[in-house]
Every structure is written in C-alpha cells, then in structure tokens.
Amino acid sequence: MTPTPSRAVALYGTEEQVPPPRLLTAGPLSAELEAGNLRDIRFAGAEVLRAVSYIVRDKDWGTYSPTLDALEVQQEPDRFVVTYRARVAEPGQAFAYEARIEGRADGTLTFTGSGAAETPFLTNRTGFVILHPIAGVAGGPVTLTHVDGRQVEGRFPDLIDPVQPMMDLRALEHVSPEGHRVHCLMEGDTFEMEDQRNWTDASYKTYVRPLALPWPYELEPGARLEQKITLRITGAAGAATRAEGVTLDLGREAGRMxxxxxxxxxxxxxxxxxxxxxxxxxxxxxxxxxxxxxxxxxxxxxxxxxxxxxxxxxxxxxxxxxxxxxxxxxxxxxxxxxxxxxxxxxxxxxxxxxxxxxxxxxxxxxxxxxxxxxxxxxxxxxxxxxxxxxxxxxxxxxxxxxxxxxxxxxxxxxxxxxxxxxxxxxxxxxxxxxxxxxxxxxxxxxxxxxxxxxxxxxxxxxxxxxxxxxxxxxxxxxxxxxxxxxxxxxxxxxxxxxxxxxxxxxxxxxxxxxxxxxxxxxxxxxxxxxxxxxxxxxxxxxxxxxxxxxxxxxxxGQPLRRVDSSDPARVLGLAVGTPGETEIWLANLTADPVRLHLPQGARQMACLSAAEFAEAAEDPGFLDRLAPVPDAGISLDAYSVLRLLGAF
Missing domain, CATH: 3.20.20.80 (Glycosidases)
Structure with a gap:
C-alpha cells in the first residue's frame, strides 16, 4: 500500500513551515501582525482594510523578504504597540528601516516607517502600500483628499479600471459595508491607487510614489525616507459574526458549462x-x-x-x-x-x-x-x-x-x-x-x-x-x-x-x-x-x-447554475446538470474544517481530502466512488473537494 504523505505535503506540496500571524487587539480594533506588516484589519469584527504594509521592491517588481530585528510587542486591553528594525539586502545593495505600529480602542491605528539605504539602492518601490477590500466596496462612494488639500467625491471602480482610478492622494474616506467610516491618511510622499483586480488581487491598492515618475530609481546612501499611515475608524455599527457553518443553495442559471x-x-x-x-x-x-x-x-x-x-x-x-x-x-x-x-x-x-x-x-x-x-x-x-x-x-x-x-x-x-x-x-x-x-x-x-x-x-x-x-x-x-x-x-x-x-x-x-x-x-x-x-x-x-x-x-455543454454560498471566502462551487440529475462541486478554500448545510436533494457524494490523498493519486476515477450522503451531514476538511449528486 502506498504510504500517505505528511499532512503538509498533502495540503501544500511542501514541508515549509509558515509561522502563524500574531493577533493584535485594542478593544474593538484588531489586526494580524505578519512579517512586520498588518493584515485583516477589523473593527467590531468587520474588515475595514485588507492590509497595511511597508515593502521594498527590486528592479523587477519582486518584493524582498525583510530580516526583522529587535521586534517588541506591547499588548494592553485598549492599546497595542509594535516596534522593530528591518533590513533587506542582496549582493551590492542594502536598505534598512525602523517601524512603529500603534493601535487604540477608539479606532485609531498608526504605522510609521523610517529608513535609509546603506548603499546606492535600486528599487521600483519602497514605502507603504494599503489594500482596500472589494466586497461591498466596489462601485461605492469615496472621498478623496489630494496632496494640495482639495477634497472631491469619487467612487471605487466597478468594472476593473485599466489605469489609476485615483491619483495625487493624501487621504481616502469611505463607509464600510457594516457602516464604519474609514479614514486613511498617508503622509511622507504622494500616493495613488490602482485596481489590483487587474492581477486577480482581491483589493484596491493605494501605494507610494506615482508610476509616472521614473522607475527603477536609486535611493542615495543615508538619505532618509519618512512615511506614516494613520487610520481612523468611527461608527457604532454592531459587531460582525461568522456563522459556524456554511449554507449552500442553488442560484440562478448561468448558461452552459x-x-x-x-x-x-x-x-x-x-x-x-x-x-x-x-x-x-x-x-x-x-x-x-x-x-x-x-x-x-x-x-x-x-x-x-x-x-x-x-x-x-x-x-x-x-x-x-x-x-x-x-x-x-x-x-x-x-x-x-x-x-x-x-x-x-x-x-x-x-x-x-x-x-x-x-x-x-x-x-x-x-x-x-x-x-x-x-x-x-x-x-x-x-x-x-x-x-x-x-x-x-x-x-x-x-x-x-x-x-x-x-x-x-x-x-x-x-x-x-x-x-x-x-x-x-x-x-x-x-x-x-x-x-x-x-x-x-x-x-x-x-x-x-x-x-x-x-x-x-x-x-x-x-x-x-x-x-x-x-x-x-x-x-x-x-x-x-x-x-x-x-x-x-x-x-x-x-x-x-x-x-x-x-x-x-x-x-x-x-x-x-x-x-x-x-x-x-x-x-x-x-x-x-x-x-x-x-x-x-x-x-x-x-x-x-x-x-x-x-x-x-x-x-x-450541460446547463450551469451558480451555487450561492453564505461565505464564499470559505466554500465556493458550481452546479451542473438538469434539475433531476445535478452535480454540485464544492471546495473548502481554507485550512480549517467547515461544516456544510446543503440544499435539499443531495443523494450521493465523493470527497477528496488529505486522508484520501494517496488513493486519489493512483486512481483517475477516484471521485467516481460515490457513497450515500450521511444523515449527520458533512464537515469538509482543509482544502477538500466535494462532489455531490442529487435532484436539486
């Protein structure tokens, strides 16, 4: 019998270990600290920004992985403070910087970056990048403050914008789907926005240094870059909650497969x-x-x-x-x-x-x-x-x-x-x-x-x-x-x-x-x-x-229907076939098990999870091995694929 690989190889194809992010909290404000940057910034449980990062890119737009030093995290009930030093280097050039992050329970978050090149340093971008989520935001209104102080009303793009939809930026303010007012101030340089959906990123990206300026550009040794991001979140909207499981229903027709x-x-x-x-x-x-x-x-x-x-x-x-x-x-x-x-x-x-x-x-x-x-x-x-x-x-x-x-x-x-x-x-x-x-x-x-x-x-x-x-x-x-x-x-x-x-x-x-x-x-x-x-x-x-x-x-060529998921960030799929004989294919997009609430009519199923990895590697027809859908329901393991047959 073929031995089963480690769970890491079954899930990811590699034994590489990834340190989990550290959760920072200050009252209703939370963020995840990952490699010195912030992800999944939430207020009262609802996402307000996808990320705030201080990044250094090379001349080919590759992003360096910094080496962090002297990382300190102070965590109090209504406040957190993070400080560290960082350095990126490759043969012939190096850049070092210090960062300070502070979050408060009143919804204020600051991220300061201060750095200088140790040698002449060729880069396409060095400084802050802010990622704004797209769900519930795309097509919505936003107030822009330009570098000269002018304020104008605009909208996040609905169809994907091929060029920068917002330029010459100092600040942006919008209302989140949960009703929080999100104000983001960007200091130290001129910022602009691109629609990152162009590259399949699930975000709008506000970044430092306009693309109209020459790139790559060279940072002179010793010349300091000083930048700061200030996020202010206000509003008394209720806390967001995530359901224990994911409910799935068949949606509207969507043409043919x-x-x-x-x-x-x-x-x-x-x-x-x-x-x-x-x-x-x-x-x-x-x-x-x-x-x-x-x-x-x-x-x-x-x-x-x-x-x-x-x-x-x-x-x-x-x-x-x-x-x-x-x-x-x-x-x-x-x-x-x-x-x-x-x-x-x-x-x-x-x-x-x-x-x-x-x-x-x-x-x-x-x-x-x-x-x-x-x-x-x-x-x-x-x-x-x-x-x-x-x-x-x-x-x-x-x-x-x-x-x-x-x-x-x-x-x-x-x-x-x-x-x-x-x-x-x-x-x-x-x-x-x-x-x-x-x-x-x-x-x-x-x-x-x-x-x-x-x-x-x-x-x-x-x-x-x-x-x-x-x-x-x-x-x-x-x-x-x-x-x-x-x-x-x-x-x-x-x-x-x-x-x-x-x-x-x-x-x-x-x-x-x-x-x-x-x-x-x-x-x-x-x-x-x-x-x-x-x-x-x-x-x-x-x-x-x-x-x-x-x-x-x-x-x-068979009739195609959408599958409406109560949480498409966790479970996604599609349905193919006639109402009397339909196949539903689902995937768990996360590293955690997910309990499924299925539409009525599911009769048979086949699942590919880490436990069946070795068997599936040997059998092209593995997902043809159907079994009755259990009365107790289905819990879909990490990154598993599920095939359902039934009369939906």
Whole structure:
C-alpha cells in the first residue's frame, strides 16, 4: 500500500513551515501582525482594510523578504504597540528601516516607517502600500483628499479600471459595508491607487510614489525616507459574526458549462506522452500548443504538441507569438507560419496570435513599444489560416488586455490568462484572488463584446513574467510571489483553487477555460522535473487537481447554475446538470474544517481530502466512488473537494 504523505505535503506540496500571524487587539480594533506588516484589519469584527504594509521592491517588481530585528510587542486591553528594525539586502545593495505600529480602542491605528539605504539602492518601490477590500466596496462612494488639500467625491471602480482610478492622494474616506467610516491618511510622499483586480488581487491598492515618475530609481546612501499611515475608524455599527457553518443553495442559471482545456509548452511534450493514459482519462476539450520562434520553436515542436493533442483526444489550438515588431516583418512571419501549419494538415481549428512586445507590461503613462498593428495582423492571419477561428488578446494577464484592447471587429474570440501570485505568494492571498475573478469575467465580457472570451492557460503560478525577466524558479519549494513552479500545484490547496477559479469563470460566462498543463510546473500528472516534488518523486501519480478537472471536463455543454454560498471566502462551487440529475462541486478554500448545510436533494457524494490523498493519486476515477450522503451531514476538511449528486 502506498504510504500517505505528511499532512503538509498533502495540503501544500511542501514541508515549509509558515509561522502563524500574531493577533493584535485594542478593544474593538484588531489586526494580524505578519512579517512586520498588518493584515485583516477589523473593527467590531468587520474588515475595514485588507492590509497595511511597508515593502521594498527590486528592479523587477519582486518584493524582498525583510530580516526583522529587535521586534517588541506591547499588548494592553485598549492599546497595542509594535516596534522593530528591518533590513533587506542582496549582493551590492542594502536598505534598512525602523517601524512603529500603534493601535487604540477608539479606532485609531498608526504605522510609521523610517529608513535609509546603506548603499546606492535600486528599487521600483519602497514605502507603504494599503489594500482596500472589494466586497461591498466596489462601485461605492469615496472621498478623496489630494496632496494640495482639495477634497472631491469619487467612487471605487466597478468594472476593473485599466489605469489609476485615483491619483495625487493624501487621504481616502469611505463607509464600510457594516457602516464604519474609514479614514486613511498617508503622509511622507504622494500616493495613488490602482485596481489590483487587474492581477486577480482581491483589493484596491493605494501605494507610494506615482508610476509616472521614473522607475527603477536609486535611493542615495543615508538619505532618509519618512512615511506614516494613520487610520481612523468611527461608527457604532454592531459587531460582525461568522456563522459556524456554511449554507449552500442553488442560484440562478448561468448558461452552459464551458469547454475545459490545458496549455502545453513544447518542452513538456515528450513527458506528456508518457502519461497519455491518465491524461486521456482527464479528457481536456482542447490543448493550447505554444509556439515562439524566439525560443527556437519550429515545425518539429508543433508536430510534437499535435502528437500530444491526438493522444489525449483534445482539439489542438495554436498559441503563436509573433517575433517581428514591424508590419511587414509580421506579415511575412504569419504567412510563413500559416504555410508550416498547412503542411501539417491545418489541424488548428482555433488560432491565437500575439506580438512579442505585448508579452511585457507597459505601465500607464509609458510609451508603448513598437509592435505590428493588431487589426492588420488579424487580416493577414485570415489568409494564412483559412477556416480557423481567430483569437486575439493577450498571452499575458488580464491587466495587459485591459490596457491594450484588441480589435474585436477583426477577431472571433478574445483571450487572456491569469496568475494568483503576481503580488503575493502566501496561502491566504492566493485564495483571496478568487474573489476578484467575477469582476475580471464581467470586465472581459465588456472588452470582448460582442465576441466570446476564453481564459487560459491559467494557473496559480506564473508561466511568464510581464513585469521582469522571468518567474522565480523556486528550487527550495517554498511559497513566494511570482513562482514558476509552486508547490501548492501538487497539493489539495491547488485542487481547491482550481475548482474555485473554474467556478468563477464558468459562471462568469467564459466560453472556454484552460487551467494548468498536462505535466510540469502547472501539471495534473507527475513526471520527473528539475525541481523537487516531495512524495511524488518517490511514488508518482496524479495531483489532486486532476480530479475536479476530470469531473467537470465531462460535463461540457450541460446547463450551469451558480451555487450561492453564505461565505464564499470559505466554500465556493458550481452546479451542473438538469434539475433531476445535478452535480454540485464544492471546495473548502481554507485550512480549517467547515461544516456544510446543503440544499435539499443531495443523494450521493465523493470527497477528496488529505486522508484520501494517496488513493486519489493512483486512481483517475477516484471521485467516481460515490457513497450515500450521511444523515449527520458533512464537515469538509482543509482544502477538500466535494462532489455531490442529487435532484436539486
């Protein structure tokens, strides 16, 4: 019998231990202290801010992990005070700072940061970042105080804003969903806001130093940065409470279950063929075959990917990067690629094209790099790929799609990808990213109108980095932002996130969703790799996310309904099928067990939790093993996936 992995590996794919945050309280005010910064700031139990952080970023927008020293915490019933020293460093440069945090029972919170570079220090951002929640806030009113003292009335964006919705800021004030008035004063520099839902963060971010200023910029040794955030919370609203369990009901109809696909890198084609049997059982509807001539891809690499698609029974889609940056060169390149594809038998029913410059970010206010005209490129593609459905958009993230809109009149389909760890890599931030996906779906539908939109290939990790040289290789198998190979892809957390992402995009109207890859860093099935895969390197098998992908891929085209969760931050899902025979798929998005209150009609169930990890890794049909729903109800363990059948 295959041994069961440790609970840490089953849940997260890594033995890395993460210290729990420290809860700070001052009467009704509370916050969690995590690595010197504040998260989950609440008043009378209700969230008022998602985070206040003092961060230091490198020239590629990566965030340093500071080394803390002399940390002291004073905790009294009506007051807390935190002080510490911190330092970040890499070969050739270092920056040190001191912080002081104070919270009072009257709803006042201050966070002061004072620091200086020890050497010339190159950075894209150093200073405070404030995260405002989106639930109950999106589309709502806010009072802005500008640096010159002017006050104006505004609104938090509803559809996702491609540029900064609020600039030249000194203070913001809004009313929380629970009725608390939240006033945030930001001193020491000019602040502005971006809509972080662009990157699937569940927040609006107010940050230091306008993006219109040059970056990266150099901090001179000894020159001090002095900044301060003051939060004042007022209002006599009642205390927020969380129910013991989560109640689930079937919501409104949401169209049809979309086609579920995967993405394939040519470098993984040979390994994918070694796993053809379980991957065929997974049943992806389509396989995005990647082609980038800058990486040496050619006819042979296309054929290798087509062989995988045929072995899996998946429809091949072409995802082609166009390297030429001028119109004439791009026309010649697309024409030549069309001839190559015709020589392979014209197997691609859908062709997606992207100019190479669009794979990198262009910040608001920056000069767009030279690139071929998108509409002209589409016209050439019509001739090069006759009969194929033509897609455009971005192979990078929704952010780039939102900032550079495709010529929908020249296309048949609009596409983009997502990643859950552009800005943060901790478990909570990864799961919170699911909150932003409905807004991304609504915004993408508006951009694509009247065309359909497709998502992917998407995953928790980053397959490419539009904001720097490359994603992080992660040889130490840890949680961190911008990971290429993230350990949680192989854990139950990865399965829960995948099901949550699929539920949000499916009910959000996506025509097709591609999540992950057959094998590799974003894979569903284990193969040997250059990075560590605890337990799997000894036993092999299927990753937990294989099972919800397989189960839902089989339901393509069936009627789709939302599942209304009383607490979607804890349990998320979707329902597929007819009223007489419906499948409900649910995921626990947290590290704690959750008691479920199910709708009437549930008859049978199958569950994948840490206890069944080893069995599920060996059996593609594991979630076909149905059992009666127990009369005592269901408690869903950490990051577990549940399949329910019944007449709902």
């Amino acid at each position: 979309p086609a579920l696909g995967m993405g394939l890198d040519p470098g993984d084609a040979a390994a994918a063929l070694t796993c053809a049997d379980p991957l065929r059982a997974l049943g992806p509807a389509h396989l995005l075959c990647h082609h980038d001539p800058r990486r040496g891809h050619d006819r042979a690499s296309l054929q290798a990917q087509l062989d995988v698609a045929q072995a899996l029974g998946a429809e091949p889609w072409l995802e082609a990067v166009i390297a030429a940056t001028d119109d004439a060169g791009a026309e010649a390149e697309v024409t030549a690629l069309g001839a190559t594809v015709a020589g392979l038998g014209a197997p691609f029913a859908t062709v997606l094209l992207s100019p190479a410059p669009d794979l990198k970010c262009t910040l608001p206010g920056s000069v767009w790099p030279e690139a071929p005209d998108a509409a002209a490129l589409a016209q050439v593609a019509r001739q090069a790929f006759p009969g194929a459905r033509l897609g455009g958009g971005m192979f990078s993230y929704f952010t780039e799609l939102n900032r550079k809109r495709p010529p929908v009149d020249a296309l048949d389909l609009v596409s983009f990808t997502t990643s859950a760890m552009v800005h943060a890599g901790d478990d909570r931030s990864v799961m919170e990213s699911l909150e932003a996906l409905p807004a991304i779906a609504r915004s993408a539908a508006e951009i694509a109108r009247p065309l359909p939109f497709a998502v992917g290939p998407s995953a928790m990790g980053m397959r490419a980095n539009p904001y720097g040289a490359a994603p992080k290789d992660n040889p130490d198998n840890i949680r961190q932002a911008m990971n290429f190979n993230d350990p949680r892809q192989r854990g139950l957390l990865g399965a829960a996130w995948t099901l949550g992402a699929l539920a949000q995009f499916a009910t959000g109207g996506a025509e097709a969703v591609a999540l992950g890859a057959p094998v590799g860093a974003f894979g569903a099935v284990h193969v040997p790799t250059r990075f560590p895969q605890p337990w799997y390197d000894d036993h092999g098998g299927l990753y937990p996310l294989f099972h919800p992908l397989r189960g839902l891929a089989r339901l393509r």
